[in-house]
Amino acid sequence: MGRPLIHRSPMPGLGLSMGITLTMLSIVVLLPIGALLLKGATFGLGNMWDVVNSERTWAALFLSFRLSLFAALFNLVFGVMLAWVLVRYRFPGRRLLDAAVDLPFALPTAVAGIALTALYAPNGAFGQLAAEIGWRIAYTQYGIFLALVFVGLPFVTRTVQPVIEEIEREVEEASATLGASRAYTIRRVILPMLTPAALTGFALSLARAVGEYGSVIFIAGNIPLVTEIAPLLIVIQLEEFDYDSAAAIGIAMLVISFAMLLAINLIQVWSRRRIGYV
């Protein structure tokens, strides 16, 4: 104790920079989130539970979180593989592939949504092929999965890439000279080094997928209980001016996302402790 709140510093601009930071943070982020929580508080915990406890809301929340988890898991595996390929291998078109990884960040979600739908709808280029083997992609949960994979694609690759670049070849050589096969080295030496960064990417990808709206609603079909995601349910409640129900679902989503992120953080702390910082 006795530590001052703000240490004295010869640097200028303390008042100005602190003022701008706290004022804008409050107006743009904190007060609006406070308004959501206040709405929930005045609506009451019991009433909120009644909204969330309906069959339709449960189905939407379960769908959103389940498919987001699957999409983030896919992105975890694919992202680590892609990062490995981009850093370690040299092949024609590598630069292009590397730059394209960021496209889902730059492309507006509504554009991604209609483009994926055009491709994977039953009359689209890939949708027709899938239809021949009796597989419907757009307007089913597969379509939602596809859109969520798209929006979360860059996260794992971009967090893992710098870590792979920093791995010392000597470590792999040491493992090889001690008689480990290549597969064993990858499994026991390289993958553990990538785990913390991969988990960070996984968490970011998951958080993004859970809240995703723009790319999903076009390809989802939006059938209640089947392909209706939680954010869409909020939009529907808002269009009926039912702010209480919208706030209840919004708070439920916030609580579940934070619980998931907290769990991932704990796993990360545990894996860092086990493996050490790399």
Added chain:
Amino acid sequence: MSDATATTRFRSATEETPLTRWLLVGLGAAGMALLVFAPLIAVFAEALADGWLAAVESLGNRDARSAIQLTLTIAAISVPLNAAFGIAAAWFITKFDFRGKAFLITLIDLPFSVSPVVAGLCIVLMFGTNSLVGGWLVANGYPIVFALPGIVLATMFVTFPFVARELIPVMIEQGRAEEEAALTLGASGWRTFWTVTLPNIRWALLYGVLLCNARAMGEFGAVAVVSGKIRGQTATMPITIEMLYNEYLSVAAFSMAAVLTVLALVTLLLKTALELRHADQLAATHRH
């Protein structure tokens, strides 16, 4: 990399077999083709389905022009504001020592873990007609929700951390010594900022602004909630794409989408160029 002869005859112990390598490259390329390249081509193919003329014509009508204008206006307001915030926050966080710094950074990052739809909902609940603040503002003739200020606020919410996140790691790495030297030599605070700090962070700032702008122009979920979707007034480009698409005006929807796609490609190009030329001055290229 070892030379080609070594990889064919005697594979280095730190490399996979050529078969594994080509399999992994193939899988990565195939995944990217299905998920990223194909949709990219699809946007332009659908836009040009009825030829160039139809595509260009669909962008010329009054509603399309007003959507483009609105999106540009929103970006012109929200991106500079977020850049100013990012600079102020990075300065505050990296030049001073205070309690609760980690907590403040967490709060700045908060919008990344909030669904854009929930972000829009928060803005509606804060500034909507039924709220305390919003009701007062509407009574005095300043509607926020279903108008430009609401869309700007929603856009700022979802893009809030972009510039700050980019600047903070760079400014931590650069330390305070150069600013301290300038101050000791008698430069004023502002002069130190303009002549010492800003040149050091300009590429990182540009990088953050670039990403912020791409997201600001493309934001859909948060804006969909607060805009009210009034054609010709509060319909941004992404919202217009949705409305056209739902009216089965495919060429018009994809033409507007193609404009935003070109913007995304330009953003990527500039971003890649920045990463190649100024990697040492960016946080993204050595972030964990």
